[in-house]
Amino acid sequence: MDSPLLKNLNGYIGGRWKDPGEDATFDVYNPATGEVIAKVPSMSEADVNAAVDAGSKALRLTQPYSLETRRGWLEGIRDTLLDNKEEVGRILCQEHGKPLKEAKGEVEYAAGFFDYCARHIQALDAHTIAEKPKDCTWTVHYRPIGVVGLITPWNFPIGMIAKKLSAALAAGCPSVIKPASETPLTMIAMFSLIDQHVDMPDGMVNLVMGKASMIGKVLCEHPEVPMLSFTGSTEVGRKLITDTADQVKKLALELGGNAPFIVFEDADLDAAATNLMGNKFRGGGQTCVCANRVFVHEKVADAFGKKLAEKVEAMKVGDGMNEDVDIGPLINKAGFDKVHRHVSDALEKGAELVAGPKPTDLSGKDLFYPPTVVTGVTRDMACFREETFGPLVPMALFRDDDEVIAAGNDTEFGLAAYLFTADPERAQRVAAALRFGHVGWNTGTGPTPEAPFGGMKASGIGREGGLEGLFEFVEPQTVPRGF
Ligand code: NAP
Secondary structure, eight states: OOGGGGGGOEEEEEEEEEETTTTOOOEEETTTTEEEEEEEEOOOOHHHHHHHHHHHHOOSSSSOOHHHHHHHHHHHHHHHHTTTTTHHHHHHHHHHOOOHHHHHHHHHHHHHHHHHHHHGGGGGGOOOOOOGGOEEEEEEEEEEEEEEEEEESSSSTTTTHHHHHHHHHHHHHEEEEETTTTTHHHHHHHHHHHHHOOOOOSSSSEEESSSSHHHHHHHOOOOOOOOOEHHHHHHHHHHHHHTTOOOOOEEEEOOOOOEEEEEEESSSSHHHHHHHHHHHGGGGGOOOEEEEEEEEEETTTHHHHHHHHHHHHTOOOOOOTTTTTTOOOOOSSSHHHHHHHHHHHHHTTTTTEESSSOOGGGGOSSOHHHOOEEEEOTTTSSHHHHHOOEEEEEEESSSSHHHHEEEEEETSEEEEEEEEEEEEEEEHHHHHHHHHHHHHEOOOOOOOSOOBBEEEEHHHHHHHBBHHHHHHTTEEEEEEOOO
């Protein structure tokens, strides 16, 4: 792929691009066309160790980088991302498949995290507490935890790293970053911009790519990496918990979801349908916060289903580089097959097709899965229990509040949930009962840089965004002074 931001298709260690050398490479595909658009190196264990060493050299404990310096890094990354939104968006669109307008929107979203941390970095300044217990003056410092490993998924190639890297830099933590193998090019583009436009010490940011199990092992076992921040599947999150247990490392985990989207009988159905469309089909349904189970009160189910079907049938599926496209391809064959399996399984077990093709009518020769709505979904169906990660809306009917709260919570996940009702008392009661870190009331919106976001239960540990996220990479150190 031709781009001024992809001149160095390589890792970045200690402030310089790694030499191409003899490294093995892996292919990066455009999922819309099936073409190989780049070959990037599969880096060695020695490279990952070198990246950690470079980070250790950049870490400053006794003479920490000032808040002003760290704010400058954050503002620099924010500005260069915004200045290059078009080109980064173009790269992102081609390696992920999401429509170009969404890809550019993701770059702005990413810049928002650097902006938020820059504006609130003062919160990380040391403070002395008002009381003087035990005849001492107590000062609390926020020390950088150390060199951190940041591992990200393919579904938001720049959004997910922005959440982590902004808070890590705000804390003064050097990082070793590993992007998903499906989408390393957006990350390379970001490093290219940092290299050219942001004045940061060598080793503050390092990029490694290649075999996930090896990179994960080095980061889990290296004594100079006290913390890993990971976004991805719960399965890999569980492995990181096990693999870091010996050294008792700190983990920030943003894992899978299985979001309920609840439409009560008193809801504004047009607003609920419009919000569901925006929530469900962003990224082709491949987001951790997108509705995975849509519960509709039986009194309004037919009316809601009709509204939804009309909107779904008007959507245009295709290559995200075409301006009028609403939904791009799924990321790979495994992603396509999972959606196909979920739709087939639901129909075999008695669900009805409301919109979209029968799975048997699809050729399966490309990665485009048309948006599909089914109704009559029950808990024995795969689409109820597993994260579909694709453009399927599975509707289940309910009769009363207690029933739908129990059904919504009937999952090991606890990331995002949504409820639509005109009754504030009901909204407060249901939101409090839903064990999810994010509960949208009359909105399908996902996270924002200004507010904490993260999961309960098997959806993760910790928060990204907001002041809570800003404090993820610091160790509070308390210094009581006697005289
Ligand atoms: P994944 O398979 O867990 O991969 C995520 C990242 O982990 C990739 O960079 C992957 O590298 C790496 N990885 C794989 N095995 C590893 C190991 N043994 N040690 C260390 N790293 C390893 O997840 P995904 O399929 O990319 O992403 C989809 C999942 O992410 C969904 O479950 C979604 O809900 C979740 N997600 C959650 C949030 C949130 O905020 N909670 C946000 C976005 C996505 P390779 O690509 O090289 O395999």
